[in-house]
Amino acid sequence: MTLPSLTNWPALRVADWTPTRDTLHMWTQIVGKIRMAHAPLVNHWWQVTLYVSPRGLTTSAVPYRGGAFEIEFDLVGHRLEVRGSDGGSRGFPLRPMTVAEFYTRTLDALGRLGIEAPIRPHPNEVDPAIPFAEDHEHASYDxxxxxxxxxxxxxxxxxxxxxxxxxxxxxxxxxxxxxxxxxxxxxxxxxxxxxxxxxxxxxxxxxxxxxxxxxxxxxxxxxxxxxxxxxxxxxxxxxxxxxxxxxxxxxxxxxxxxxxxxxxxxxxxxxxxxxxxxxxxxxxxxxxxxxxxxxxxxxxxxxxxxxxxx
Structure with a gap:
């Protein structure tokens, strides 16, 4: 995929991607909660956020036992990538899938790297708050x-x-x-x-x-x-x-x-x-x-x- 010039401010009508926006919102909540489970509290919840990366959105380094791991939404290559400081990595393609499937696949990728993810499996700041494992409503990815x-x-x-x-x-x-x-x-x-x-x-x-x-x-x-x-x-x-x-x-x-x-x-x-x-x-x-x-x-x-x- 060849990207247009990154100096341009792209047009993207909210109405044209709302289903994808709402699905991606739930996916980022899952990944953000995983970071929150392992990072110590910083004032104003600064430890839970994601960051813009050269390819998408990343947790940055999340402390885990004696090392660290990172989860990145690669929105150029359209993959979720999980990388550990021990050299291990897992990932899967981002494509139309339910929140329930994304949740399962993310936990599986972490599990294969030996990383536990004890999160509260419900979204915040939205209503209704469908539990991740039961969310078959949000399933779009443009x-x-x-x-x-x-x-x-x-x-x-x-x-x-x-x-x-x-x-x-x-x-x-x-x-x-x-x-x-x-x-x-x-x-x-x-x-x-x-x-x-x-x-x-x-x-x-x-x-x-x-x-x-x-x-x-x-x-x-x-x-x-x-x-x-x-x-x-x-x-x-x-x-x-x-x-x-x-x-x-x-x-x-x-x-x-x-x-x-x-x-x-x-x-x-x-x-x-x-x-x-x-x-x-x-x-x-x-x-x-x-x-x-x-x-x-x-x-x-x-x-x-x-x-x-x-």
């Missing part, structure tokens, strides 16, 4: 759409990574949360936050309490909120006047439905300079949160080129 989604993530990951580099306070990696199926990066003011009320479907409120235990401004991309997905930005707790702040670029707006700023992906993709459009959205929505929330911005921000030429 390989071309999966690759296009990865290319969307690749572009988002790159621009969000550059945005992240301007912040020297506490800031998350750019990482993929399989609960909401979104790529996210979160900046923190350094102050504590009021307990989150929870309310996510099939997800304990205590999960959200940990995730939102500190005052934050979070941005990301997910395959919803627009015809081709959307970039988002929100604050917790949202300071007074946050929703009324002017943000850019043209086409960005505050969604009362989602309680956050949105920039439809198709608006960014069609801009003369998509990188600049997304960067403007990330910067101006963060400034809305930080300025209205009275963050100590001089102490939290710096020029990522400050050592250039040194």
């Amino acid at each position: 390989a071309e759409a999966a690759t296009l989604f990865w290319r969307q993530l690749l572009q988002a990951n790159r621009v969000m990574g550059e945005f992240r580099s301007h912040f020297v306070g506490k800031v998350s990696p750019v990482h993929f949360f399989w609960g909401g199926m979104d790529l996210a990066c979160t900046r923190f003011s350094g102050r504590s936050a009021p307990p989150h009320p929870g309310g996510a479907p099939n997800c304990g409120d205590w999960v959200m309490v940990e995730g939102y235990s500190r005052e934050l401004s979070s941005c990301g991309f997910w395959p919803g909120g627009g015809e081709e997905g959307a970039f988002y930005s929100y604050a917790y707790p949202a300071p007074a006047g946050f929703a009324d702040q002017p943000v850019g670029p043209e086409g960005a707006y505050y969604s009362t439905e989602f309680q956050q700023f949105l920039l439809p992906y198709e608006v960014a993709r069609a801009a003369p300079d998509p990188d600049r459009a997304v960067a403007e959205f990330l910067r101006t929505t963060y400034e809305a949160a930080a300025d209205q929330g009275h963050w100590d911005r001089p102490a939290l921000e710096d020029d990522p080129l400050r050592w250039a030429g040194a």
